[in-house]
Amino acid sequence: MDLFFQPIKGANMKSRNMMLATAIVAAFGLAGCNSNRAPDNGGTDSHHTETRATGGNTKTTGRVCQLLQDDNPNRGGRKVVYRCNGRAVLASDEAKRLLNPSVPVSFGGSGSVVQSNLITRQAANATGKSDEAACERAFINAAHKFQATAQSRNANRVSNFHSYYNRKILRGGQYDCEVGTFHARVVMRGDIAR
Template sequence: MQVKAILAMFMFTLLPSASHATNLMYMPFETVLSKAMLAGRLDGSVKFYLAGNGPTANQQLLRTNVISDLGTNASNKSDHDACEWVLQSNLIKLQADAKRVGANAVTNIVSYYDQHVRKDLNTYECRVGVFVARVALRGDLVRLPLSD
């Protein structure tokens, strides 16, 4: 029995890490943002803008290069569902960070997986492994003038 256990441990060490991201996905940002708003996970007090999409004038920069790098359990979820869930978790964290400093928007959002910047006007990057899905974002916390 010990031989089987040792053999199993040896074979397991040859496999890639179970938490290592195996699938790279580019997912639509606005779709997930809308779902989070409809579900009440985001309260609408903070706006989110991917780099290149946000307002450029009349904003007060409060914090630059704020990072949210969260993962979620990907077991028993499709890669798509896990990626949507983990983006929502990151947006919830960024909303809390923004409120804490008096910001009402997060602008210049880029994917920031392993500190590698990926800019896209419509999508975010998600990495999914056997057990974990991960999204990393970087953005600026700003105060925009209230619109009429």
């Protein structure tokens, strides 16, 4: 008779069954730990890892936006700040298509001011877009909001349009844009005038 299949009697059988149960639980526990590990660089996450490893952000072309503050990996969520060229955005095809040409937006002062130092916080969906495209769209949304406000208050232009991100004034057509996990955000300040 084979020794492996011999019946075990008494306390010896209980201890062997207990050891077998412990071994099974340990095997399942180790298998669970292995499945919770982060994917290696050979997996589908390699593009994201490569983007971070290069030190530069491949999510912008550098044509309109430059990286100002990179993401802190120890912080929950994503927060990247760019400095962008508002003049280039206003000259873009998308801005020409979405903004009202009868209510011009300018970075300098012009016209008789109807209301000054108005502030808008505008966002754009960043999902599936480059950071640069999301920042451009957030800026266009802010300009559009100012245009709508100007029209509703019997004004016909937006002047002195500038960035007011973190309550810091940034003039000359530049603006700061914060990109999070899902949205790009800008804070703009300006005047509406006639």
